[in-house]
Amino acid sequence: xxxxxxxxxxxxxxxxxxxxxxxxxxxxxxxxxxxxxxxxxxxxxxxxxxxxxxxxxxxxxxxxxxxxxxxxxxxxxxxxxxxxxxxxxxxxxxxxxxxxxxxxxxxxxxxxxxxxxxxxxxxxxxxxxxxxxxxxxxxxxxxxxxxxxxxxxxxxxxxxxxxxxxxxxxxxxxxxxxxxxxxxxxxxxxxxxxxxxxxxxxxxxxxxxxxxxxxxxxxxxxxxxxxxxxxxxxxxxxxxxxxxxxxxxxxxxxxxxxxxxxxxxxxxxxxxxxxxxxxxxxxxxxxxxxxxxxxxxxxxxxxxxxxxxxxxxxxxxxxxxxxxxxxxxxxxxxxxxxxxxxxxxxxxxxxxxxxxxxxxxxxxxxxxxxxxxxxxxxxxxxxxxxxxxxxxxxxxxxxxxxxxxxxxxxxxxxxxxxxxxxxxxxxxxxxxxxxxxxxxxxxxxxxxxxxxxxxxxxxxxxxxxxxxxxxxxxxxxxxxxxxxxxxxxxxxxxxxxxxxxxxxxxxxxxxxxxxxxxxxxxxxxxxxxxxxxxxxxxxxxxxxxxxxxxxxxxxxxxxxxxxxxxxxxxxxxxxxxxxxxxxxxxxxxxxxxxxxxxxxxxxxxxx
Numbered sequence: 172x173x174x175x176x177x178x179x180x181x182x183x184x185x186x187x188x189x190x191x192x193x194x195x196x197x198x199x200x201x202x203x204x205x206x207x208x209x210x211x212x213x214x215x216x217x218x219x220x221x222x223x224x225x226x227x228x229x230x231x232x233x234x235x236x237x238x239x240x241x242x243x244x245x246x247x248x249x250x251x252x253x254x255x256x257x258x259x260x261x262x263x264x265x266x267x268x269x270x271x272x273x274x275x276x277x278x279x280x281x282x283x284x285x286x287x288x289x290x291x292x293x294x295x296x297x298x299x300x301x302x303x304x305x306x307x308x309x310x311x312x313x314x315x316x317x318x319x320x321x322x323x324x325x326x327x328x329x330x331x332x333x334x335x336x337x338x339x340x341x342x343x344x345x346x347x348x349x350x351x352x353x354x355x356x357x358x359x360x361x362x363x364x365x366x367x368x369x370x371x372x373x374x375x376x377x378x379x380x381x382x383x384x385x386x387x388x389x390x391x392x393x394x395x396x397x398x399x400x401x402x403x404x405x406x407x408x409x410x411x412x413x414x415x416x417x418x419x420x421x422x423x424x425x426x427x428x429x430x431x432x433x434x435x436x437x438x439x440x441x442x443x444x445x446x447x448x449x450x451x452x453x454x455x456x457x458x459x460x461x462x463x464x465x466x467x468x469x470x471x472x473x474x475x476x477x478x479x480x481x482x483x484x485x486x487x488x489x490x491x492x493x494x495x496x497x498x499x500x501x502x503x504x505x506x507x508x509x510x511x512x513x514x515x516x517x518x519x520x521x522x523x524x525x526x527x528x529x530x531x532x533x534x535x536x537x538x539x540x541x542x543x544x545x546x547x548x549x550x551x552x553x554x555x556x557x558x559x560x561x562x563x564x565x566x567x568x569x570x571x572x573x574x575x576x577x578x579x580x581x582x583x584x585x586x587x588x589x590x591x592x593x594x595x596x597x598x599x600x601x602x603x604x605x606x607x608x609x610x611x612x613x614x615x616x617x618x619x620x621x622x623x624x625x626x627x628x629x630x631x632x633x634x635x636x637x638x639x640x641x642x643x644x645x646x647x648x649x650x651x652x653x654x655x656x657x658x659x660x661x662x663x664x665x666x667x668x669x670x671x672x673x674x675x676x677x678x679x680x681x682x683x684x685x686x687x688x689x690x691x692x693x694x695x696x697x698x699x700x701x702x703x704x705x706x707x708x709x710x711x712x713x714x715x716x717x718x719x720x721x722x723x724x725x726x727x728x729x730x731x732x733x734x735x736x737x738x739x740x741x742x743x744x745x746x747x748x749x750x751x752x753x754x755x756x757x758x759x760x761x762x763x764x765x766x767x768x769x770x771x772x773x774x775x776x777x778x
Contacts, residue, residue, distance in 0.1 A: 175200045175272070182224065182245040187286045195280050201273040205230075205265040212249055212263040218256050221273045222249035228269025229749060233262040241266060243749035254278075266753075314396050315389035318410040318419025321346055324356070326377040333376040334361060344407045346417060347380045353417055354380035357407055384409045389418055394473050396421055401434045402480040404442055434460055434477045441484045447492055447552045454485060454556040458731045461519045465728045471721040472516075472692070479515040482523065483508070483608050485556060490609055493549045495542075503530040504542070505610030506549075507617075509565050509572075513606035514674070514690045516720065519727040520738045522559045525550065526605060527567035528613050531577050539575075543568050565601060572601075576613055580620035587624045596637040603678050603687045622685045628774065631683055635773060638675035639766040643759035644668040659741050665726075666740035669719030669755075672762055673712050676769070680704075683777065691716055702776050708765045715758040722751070 175197035179185040188196065203223070205211055211230060212219065224247050232240040232248070239261070242248055252259040253276050278284040322345040324333045333345050333356060344357040360379045364370035370379065386409040387396050396408055400423050412418035423435055437460060440453035457478070464474045490506055509524035511517050527546050546567035550560045560566050567573050574582065583602050586595040602621055607614020644663045677694035681687040684701050687694075692713050699709040723740060730738035744752055769776075 172197055178226065178245075179224070179272075182247075184286070184288045187288065188281070189283065189286075192281045192283055192286070195282075196274070196277055199274050199277060199280060202226075203271050203273045205269045205271065207265055207267050209265045210262065211265060211271075212252075212259050212261075214260060214262045215258050218258055219249050219252040221275055222247060222253045223263075223271040223273050226270040226272055229266040229753065230269055231264045231266050233264055234260075241750040241753045243752070246749060313389065314387055314391045314393060314408075314410050314421050315412075315419070317393055318389070318421050321417055321420055323348070324376050326375070328376050329372065330361060330364075330370055330374045330376055330379070331372040334358075342420070343422060344420060345376070346384065346409065346420075347377050349377060349382065352383045353386075353409060354382040355384035355407060355409065356380040359406070386411050386415070386417070387421070388412075393421075394470070397423070397435075398473070398476050398480065401438055401477055402483070404435075404438050404484070406435070434464075434481050437481050438484050441481070441488050444488055444492075447489070447555055450485065450488055450492070450552075451556045454481075454558070457481065457557065458519070461728060461731055465724065471724045472690075472717055474724065475517060475720070476515050476690075478519075479512060479517055482512060482517065482558070485558070486523070486525075486553070486608055489549050489552050489556070493545065493552055495545050503610060503613065504528065505607045505612075505614035506567065507605045507607045507614045509601055509605050510561075511604075511674075513604050514677075516670075516674075516690055518720075518723055518738075519731050520559075522561045523553060524561040524565035524601075525567040526565075526572035528574065528576055528579050528607075528610070528617055530613060531575050539570065539573060543570070543573050546573060571598070576616050579617045583617055583621035584624045587621060587626055587630055590630050590633050596634055599634065599682065600637070600675070600678050603681050605687075618687055622682065622687060626682065626685075631679075631773075634682060635679055635770065638679040639672070639770060641667065641672045641675050642766070643672055643762045661745070662741040662743050664740050665719055665723055665742055668759065669762075670716065670723065672766065673716045673719070676712065676766070683773075703769070703773060704765070708768070711761045712765060715762055718754060718758055722755075 172194075176193055179197060180188075180193055185193065185196065201221075205228075211223065214233075225242055225244055227244060229241055229243050230248065231238045232242065248263050249259065251257070277287065281287070319342060320340065322336050322340045322342045324336060324345040324347050326347050326349050328336075337343065337345050337358065343359075344355055347354040347356065354377065356376050356379050360381075361370075364374070364379060385399070385403060385405050385407075387399065389410050389412050391410075400406065400408065406423045408421045409417045410419040410421050437453055437456050440456075441450060444450040444453055460481075461474070461478065464477065469477075486506065486508070495502065505528040507513070507526040507528065509526055511521055512523055525546075527542060529542055550566060550568065554560065565572060583599070586592070586599040586602075590596055590599070599621070602618050605614070605618055673695075674691045677691035677698070678687075680694050680698035680701070680703055683703065684697055686697060689697070695704065695709050695712050695716075698704040699706060704712070722742070726740070726742070727738045730736045744755070747755070
């Protein structure tokens with residue numbers, strides 16, 4: 172009896188009962204045991220006369236064959252049917268051997284029954300989480316289902332004639348065919364030309380058109396089309412069908428709500444900015460855009476890609492607006508992004524890691540300090556726009572990450588040929604996660620030169636061990652490996668234990684295959700094609716990466732929403748709902764299993 176009272180007194184909503192009512196409730200307890208897979212409640216059967224509290228084990232809440240929640244120790248189910256007299260709406264199934272306390276309707280037994288404020292199943296939260304993971308995502312529609320009719324104009328048509336055609340068709344653009352190329356002219360082109368005084372009513376429309384027009388396949392996902400618009404700053408895309416012939420037009424205003432168009436609005440404001448102050452004004456919209464994209468249910472990895480495109484545009488504009496003060500240093504340079512932003516996987520408060528490469532001059536060595544001072548001004552301006560430079564030194568002001576092309580390439584190559592030198596494996600990994608945004612040939616020369624270097628089996632083995640040294644925090648049958656002391660006591664680090672192990676495997680695959688393009692997910696798929704990963708392993712890692720990223724994004728969005736909240740990658744497992752704990756536990760174990768198999772099998776798989 173005392174055990175029942177002590178247990179129920181620690182669980183909501185029973186902890187709201189006074190002592191006498193809690194004793195009465197404990198006297199109603201019946202103990203029932205269910206084996207793994209056993210159905211406890213069948214949906215749509217007769218109304219229940221008993222409800223249950225999980226004492227040990229776990230049960231699944233199943234809606235039409237789909238698991239929508241998992242309930243663990245201390246959680247209640249069946250109470251809605253008991254209290255309402257309606258048939259149960261959902262099926263309950265034991266995930267593992269489970270012990271439950273069973274109760275009849277307690278209201279007639281308690282002095283203050285109104286204190287039992289039962290909530291519904293946690294499935295409402297689970298459904299919200301599933302929606303935000305991208306399972307319910309409007310961006311999964313195809314471009315052919317969203318495209319508009321094409322307005323064709325003759326190349327010799329005047330602006331007046333083209334405008335009349337567009338107005339009659341209710342469209343905001345027209346296509347022009349000139350030889351083998353398709354061009355596009357938009358109503359925005361007309362407005363800009365008129366404002367600048369560069370066109371008249373008799374101007375030929377072909378003089379305003381952009382050739383070739385940006386195009387996508389009719390089978391392209393709407394979400395991917397929108398991402399291309401943000402990356403390139405376009406408001407229209409030509410949709411092509413068989414033979415790559417235009418079959419329609421996709422406009423940004425037809426793709427999504429005003430909230431989802433905000434990245435493109437910010438991108439346009441960045442492109443139009445003529446001062447750093449104007450750039451800062453544009454990027455002040457970024458936090459709100461994170462929130463709007465998240466609240467609208469856009470898939471987490473798609474949010475990451477959209478915001479990466481905006482950050483790229485910001486950095487390009489900052490480099491343009493921050494002039495090199497010294498005429499005696501190279502004007503041909505390459506700015507490179509590093510780390511998660513280079514892989515297009517940033518979180519709202521991610522640091523911006525950078526590197527700088529400059530051309531070799533025949534006159535001899537260039538005073539690197541001059542270029543580093545310029546880089547420092549660029550990064551200062553970046554911080555004025557609300558982004559942070561790397562706290563750990565991965566910045567274009569650091570001599571390790573700011574060198575001439577020949578010096579940088581030679582240094583990166585030496586990390587592969589002599590991997591036992593200080594930090595060689597770390598620095599190799601950093602360069603494998605680089606993406607140039609200016610001076611592409613210069614920037615690519617560094618990573619291409621590194622990846623062209625013969626990578627011995629010993630080097631790749633050392634690199635794999637370095638990559639898998641980041642281990643998921645799993646190891647207990649019922650829980651996780653958490654910190655046992657310090658400020659994070661009882662917590663685990665989702666980034667270090669979740670994202671990093673998978674991103675590290677993706678980076679290792681990039682170096683093994685000699686192809687460092689793309690995101691972690693792209694690299695994992697490439698590893699599958701190369702035989703380094705099985706299909707099941709790839710799918711497991713991709714799902715786990717998206718899940719970990721989604722949880723971290725949720726934490727950071729909460730911090731953006733409430734400035735008093737500190738964004739953190741640490742979570743306390745005991746504070747998570749049962750479904751999240753279960754997914755985390757399974758994901759950590761699955762990632763660890765892939766790491767272990769690769770460690771012993773990668774040579775045979777690659778062969």
